[in-house]
Amino acid sequence: GAVVSQHPSRVICKSGTSVKIECRSLDFQATTMFWYRQFPKQSLMLMATSNEGSKATYEQGVEKDKFLINHASLTLSTLTVTSAHPEDSSFYICSARGGAGTDTQYFGPGTRLTVL
Amino acid sequence: EDQVTQSPEALRLQEGESSSLNCSYTVSGLRGLFWYRQDPGKGPEFLFTLYSAGEEKEKERLKATLTKKESFLHITAPKPEDSATYLCAGGDSNYQLIWGAGTKLIIKP
Numbered sequence: 001g002a003v004v005s006q007h008p009s010r011v012i013c014k015s016g017t018s019v020k021i022e023c024r025s026l027d028f029q030a031t032t033m034f035w036y037r038q039f040p041k042q043s044l045m046l047m048a049t050s051n052e053g054s055k056a057t058y059e060q061g062v063e064k065d066k067f068l069i070n071h072a073s074l075t076l077s078t079l080t081v082t083s084a085h086p087e088d089s090s091f092y093i094c095s096a097r098g099g100a101g102t103d104t105q106y107f108g109p110g111t112r113l114t115v116l
Numbered sequence: 117e118d119q120v121t122q123s124p125e126a127l128r129l130q131e132g133e134s135s136s137l138n139c140s141y142t143v144s145g146l147r148g149l150f151w152y153r154q155d156p157g158k159g160p161e162f163l164f165t166l167y168s169a170g171e172e173k174e175k176e177r178l179k180a181t182l183t184k185k186e187s188f189l190h191i192t193a194p195k196p197e198d199s200a201t202y203l204c205a206g207g208d209s210n211y212q213l214i215w216g217a218g219t220k221l222i223i224k225p
Contacts, residue, residue, distance in 0.1 A: 002162070032211070043203065043215045044160070093159045103148045103207055107159035 003027050004096050006108035013084055014116055021079045021111045023094030029074040030096035034105060035067070038091045050077055084115040118143045120206050122216035129194055129223050137189040137219045139204030147207040149187045151180050154201045154218070163189075163202075194223045 003026040013019050023033060032051050036044040048064075050056035050071035058064045066088075068080040077096075081088055091112055095105040121140045129135055141149065148167050152160035164173045166182035173180050177198065179190045189202055201220045205213035 004159075006159075034212075043217045044213075046212065049212065091157075095159075097211070103211060104150065104162055104165055105213060106162055107152070110157070110159045112157070 002104075002106040004030075004094065004106050004108040006094055006111050008111060009109060010112045010114075012114045012116065015085055016083055018080055018082045019084055019113060021081075021092055021094075021113075023077045023079070023096070023108050025075045025096040025106070028096075028098050030077075030098060031074065032097045033071055033077040034095045034097070035069060035077075035079050036093045036095065038093060038110075044093065047079075081113065084113070086115045089113055089115045118206065118208055118214045120204055120214050120216040122202075122204050122219050124219060125217070126220040126222070129191075129221070131195060131223055131225050132193050134190070134192045134194070136191070137202055137204075137221070139187040139189070139216055140185060141187070141204075141206045141214075142185075143206035143208055143214055145209035147209065147211060149182055150205045150207065150213065151187070151189055152203045152205070154203055160203055191221070194221075196223045196225050199223045 005024045007022045035047045047062045048056045048058045050069050052071050052074050056069035071077040093110040095107045097105050123138045148165045151163040154160045164180040169184045171182050177192050181188045201218045203218045204216040
């Protein structure tokens with residue numbers, strides 16, 4: 001149980017284009033989903049927290065207009081990197097947490113974004 | 117300020133050589149101490165959640181313990197497939213995770 005998928009696993013795009021990453025909880029309802037970014041040999045950096053049907057809460061320093069997050073259902077959240085630039089190249093990972101009283105976050109496999 | 121510190125940064129062991137990883141934390145209103153395993157190029161895999169001092173949990177060759185200031189991940193007779201980065205995180209009062217930098221564990225056959 002508690003499986004989270006991400007799609008795509010890898011994406012290469014040209015500078016200036018937009019990229020959408022999907023995160024799905026496959027066998028549970030995720031009231032809260034999180035988006036992280038991870039740089040090489042570093043730990044996870046939280047970008048934003050989203051609750052189903054609500055606007056995402058972004059961490060300080062994360063541009064909300066650049067990283068658009070939508071949590072339209074209890075099993076799907078999307079992250080759109082708009083007008084991507086090479087400095088946006090990174091490993092993006094989502095996680096999902098179930099309902100009230102559930103503390104554990106379950107992570108997706110991650111998406112490697114390369115912007116040329 | 118909430119903080120989680122893991123040590124050592126890296127640990128190299130021979131197959132079968134038992135050891136422990138340390139996670140020191142100062143997280144106000146701690147809502148759980150979490151251990152994850154992360155393989156290169158993959159998302160973290162959940163291992164354990166500990167909620168109160170004295171609690172212990174086991175899974176195969178791994179055992180996690182918790183005190184009021186630290187958590188330990190004990191690995192008994194490790195195998196090469198246990199090689200990974202082990203991440204520790206404290207859950208804060210908003211249910212967000214405060215992450216340690218991780219310990220890279222390498223088990224040599």
